[in-house]
Amino acid sequence: MMEKYVVTNYSLCSRQTSYLETPDFLANGVHTFSILTFPLSIYGAYLILRVTPKHLEGTKYILFYLQFCTFLLDIIVNFLITPYLFLPLAAANFLGVLKNSFIPFKVLTFIGHYSIWTLGISILAVFQNRHSVIITIKHRITRTPTLIYYYVFLYIFGFIIILTYHSYTVDDIEQTKLEFLSKYPCPPPLFFESTTQFVTDKLYFAGFGILAMASVIFTNGFYFFLTTSYHLVFKSAAVSSKTKQLQLSFLISVSIQIAIPIIALFIPIVYLCYSIIQTVYSQIANNSVVLTISLHGLLSNLSLVLLHKPYRDFTFRRFEKRKSSTVVSVVI
Numbered sequence: 001m002m003e004k005y006v007v008t009n010y011s012l013c014s015r016q017t018s019y020l021e022t023p024d025f026l027a028n029g030v031h032t033f034s035i036l037t038f039p040l041s042i043y044g045a046y047l048i049l050r051v052t053p054k055h056l057e058g059t060k061y062i063l064f065y066l067q068f069c070t071f072l073l074d075i076i077v078n079f080l081i082t083p084y085l086f087l088p089l090a091a092a093n094f095l096g097v098l099k100n101s102f103i104p105f106k107v108l109t110f111i112g113h114y115s116i117w118t119l120g121i122s123i124l125a126v127f128q129n130r131h132s133v134i135i136t137i138k139h140r141i142t143r144t145p146t147l148i149y150y151y152v153f154l155y156i157f158g159f160i161i162i163l164t165y166h167s168y169t170v171d172d173i174e175q176t177k178l179e180f181l182s183k184y185p186c187p188p189p190l191f192f193e194s195t196t197q198f199v200t201d202k203l204y205f206a207g208f209g210i211l212a213m214a215s216v217i218f219t220n221g222f223y224f225f226l227t228t229s230y231h232l233v234f235k236s237a238a239v240s241s242k243t244k245q246l247q248l249s250f251l252i253s254v255s256i257q258i259a260i261p262i263i264a265l266f267i268p269i270v271y272l273c274y275s276i277i278q279t280v281y282s283q284i285a286n287n288s289v290v291l292t293i294s295l296h297g298l299l300s301n302l303s304l305v306l307l308h309k310p311y312r313d314f315t316f317r318r319f320e321k322r323k324s325s326t327v328v329s330v331v332i
Helices: 002-007 023-051 054-081 105-132 144-166 173-183 203-234 241-278 283-294 296-307 309-331
Strands: 083-085 091-094
Touching (some): 002 173, 023 054, 023 296, 054 241, 054 283, 054 296, 083 283, 091 105, 105 144, 105 203, 105 241, 144 203, 203 241, 283 296, 296 309
Antiparallel strands (some): 083 091
């Protein structure tokens, strides 16, 4: 039936295709971001491991884990998978290097979704770490076994939620595509390829699961941030005022560093909900969703370098030193 539709109905589609809705636009866009992000990610990791001051030594590896999860998400979305979405259907095709690999479609989508979840946990870990070092906070996680149980629970929770909505399969892919075509008769040609598959047939359940996971990260992170800020600003901690100021300054910097790229993830989630609820299809908007997500790594790394004073000063000193050396060479 799909072949018949392509020969008859789809052949009548005479609309002019915009470059913005093509797979080439999406692939070129995310690959460009990858070229910019990759060296910046390596440099950011170097700054964290080598330039982090001693008073933040306990946060160094937490920041490095956040950097690693950010880099991992960029590699998966921008390079390995590069999903070409067909919202409001839970369907996609892959444009990355694994598009023709032996790895099943659902395994790749699971990896992509779980990488976002691990990024959320790494963000939460930064605020939890800051929360745990404030002595005046009574209810903080300080015992190693408790800390292990807490994060093991988070990793298992996300794993179960994502695995559950991935377990619902579309029984008749061709019929589901035809129902979509009855409302949107002229999608891009890639829609008709056999490699365009479905993540789940329970899209609302998937949305509920994603909302539940986002709520866990947000509520826990907000609690850690709020109580830490309150005790640093209004409580007299058993540390010097200079130490309190350094801790507060770092908390503000890391909060802004996390908030800027999170906005890049929040916008696609808003459109995702809007597209599903209103059953709106726009391939340009779908491509924009993936491009916005792929921009996360670049924004995160720029924020890391520019917002934290030790990293910013180190970078500017290196730049000024190189500029000075160039001027001396020209004079000679």
